[in-house]
Amino acid sequence: QLQLHESGPGLVKPSETLSLTCTVSAGSISSNSHYWVWIRQPPGKGLEWIGSIYYSGSTYYSPSLKGRVTMSVDTSKNQFSLKVTSVTATDTAIYSCARLSSTGRYFGVFDIWGQGTLVTVSS
C-alpha cells in the first residue's frame, strides 16, 4: 500500500522559509493518474489547499498564498517538496501531503494522506 511521509523542521522563525518534503513509499510518484498535493490546517481551523504538482513538474498554487509558495518534484528520490517564504505566525499549521486522483470516477478525490507534521512559526 502506497504511503506518504512528511519531513522537515517543526519550528521556523518569522520571515524565514518553511521547507518540507513528502516521501512516497511502496509506490511510484511517476503516476499519470495522480497529482501530489500539499494541504495545511491551522490549529483548530479548517483545511486549506496550498498547491498541487504533477510528476512532470507542472505546478498549481493557491492564490491565497500570494506567490510565496514553490513546489518541486524529484522522481529519482520519489519525493516532492514545499517551500513557503516569508512566513509569519499565521503560517503555523499542520502540513499534510496527499495523493489526488486525476482520472475516472474518483476525479479530484484524495485517496492517500500523510500523517501530517506541525510547523510552528515563532522566534
Place this chain on the structure above:
Amino acid sequence: DIQMTQSPSSLSASVGDRVTITCRASQSITNYLSWYQQKPGKAPKLLVYAASSLQDGVPSRFSGSGSGTDFSLTISNLQPEDFATYYCQSTFSTPRLTFGQGTRVEIK
C-alpha cells in the same frame, strides 16, 4: 476562483437524529463535489464523491445530494462515531481545489 460556503459551522445533535449539512458553490460545479469526515488528529476520510456516490465501506446512513451550486450531506440515525468535522470539497477545477469551511457535529 470557486468559493465554497458550508453551513452551519457547527451543530449539536443527539444520537439517532437526522442531520443535514449544506455546501454552496460560487458557480456551477455540476456534480464535482466530495464530502470528507475528519476526526481529531486524523486525516480526512472520504465519504461521498461525485456529489452523491457513497465511497465503499461508508455506512448507508450517509448520503449526498445536489448539483450545480447547492449540495448537501445528510446523516440519518446519527451514531456516536459520527461526531466529527465534515468538509465539502469542490473538484471542478482539479488540480486546483477548494474546501468548505467545515461543520463540526457535536453531541447535544
